[in-house]
Amino acid sequence: MFLDISQLGVHYAGRSKPAVDGVSFSLQAGEIGVLIGPSGCGKTTLLRAVAGLEHANAGSITLARQLVSSAGVHVPAESRRIGMVFQDYALFPHLDAAHNVAFGLTHLPAAQRQQRAGEVLELVGLGNVHKRFPHELSGGQQQRVALARALAPQPRLLLLDEPFSNLDVDLRERLAHEVRGILKAAGATALFVTHDQLEAFAIGDRIGVMHQGSLHQWDDAYALYHRPATRFVADFIGHGVFAQAHIEQRGEDVVVHTALGDLTDMLECPLPGAYADGLCDVLLRADDIVHDDNAPVKAQILRKAFRGSEFLYTLQLQTGETVMAHVPSHHNHAIGEWIGIRAEVDHVVTFPRETGS
Incomplete structure (x- = not known):
């Protein structure tokens, strides 16, 4: 070196x-x-x-x-x-x-x-x-x-x-x-x-x-x-939030349950035994959240920031948790409006659940 x-x-x-x-x-x-x-x-x-x-x-x-x-x-x-x-x-x-x-x-x-x-x-x-x-x-x-x-x-x-x-x-x-x-x-x-x-x-x-x-x-x-x-790195780099999750072993598969549904890419995800009772926080980046009117999960727009080609929406789920999403700017929804969202997470990144999370 x-x-x-x-x-x-x-x-x-x-x-x-x-x-x-x-x-x-x-x-x-x-x-x-x-x-x-x-x-x-x-x-x-x-x-x-x-x-x-x-x-x-x-x-x-x-x-x-x-x-x-x-x-x-x-x-x-x-x-x-x-x-x-x-x-x-x-x-x-x-x-x-x-x-x-x-x-x-x-x-x-x-x-x-x-x-x-x-x-x-x-x-x-x-x-x-x-x-x-x-x-x-x-x-x-x-x-x-x-x-x-x-x-x-x-x-x-x-x-x-x-x-x-x-x-x-x-x-x-x-x-x-x-x-x-x-x-x-x-x-x-x-x-x-x-x-x-x-x-x-x-x-x-x-x-x-x-x-x-x-x-x-x-x-x-x-x-x-x-x-x-x-x-700290997860929080400092890029836009994202930590959402509550539960990791479960289902046969040979590992499933991560979140308020946005089950996350599926488990290649690098730890086993449930890594956390007490499988409870953890999962990192959700703004580009992990996709606006989809047909999605079963709905979220309310709390804030929106116009970025030219896209909006950065801050959204609140019915559970009270918040997520962020990049949405193409022709989807110009009003603050307070409910929209459909789903998670498309290529890398499931988990951390121990913070006290009070």
């Missing part, structure tokens, strides 16, 4: 709990990893530890087979050959784009500096802005100049800390796709921090979900959404 983090702990003086607690994951060369989670979950602290800006109190960080952090080892940040792209871009306002990019290339002769700056500006699609100053560039262009500057010295690893947070929402996801293409074209290994799921899905090969200093799951986007390892 190119980047290997093992049982990493970072503890700030005066705090009762570690900011990063026993985190382990790895990246292969050329992979893009993303850390996502709510504010204060430890993702930026972890990134800073990889950069060498925070000391490890436990565990280890290995980069290209070199131990760079442990309780007894700390390779300084400037010796790690790591590039960083910050939230505010940190461009020098008095330097044009080419000189911003060449800033970290002082070890090269002037002609080579100029050539390398030109190469990476071309790579990020800004071959025509060499002489423009930061204030003459759009937010997206400034972000790409910052990326070019970080790539110019050919770092072993690139770290990006919420690099799109200052951009408008529509631009973020598009730029995330573009940055992914740039990093892949450069053959870069990168670790990215964000709180935005769409950014994470757009850019990451592997995504880690953090909460209260712990890494709950390190996986691809599909697995995080359809096979969440913990209840």
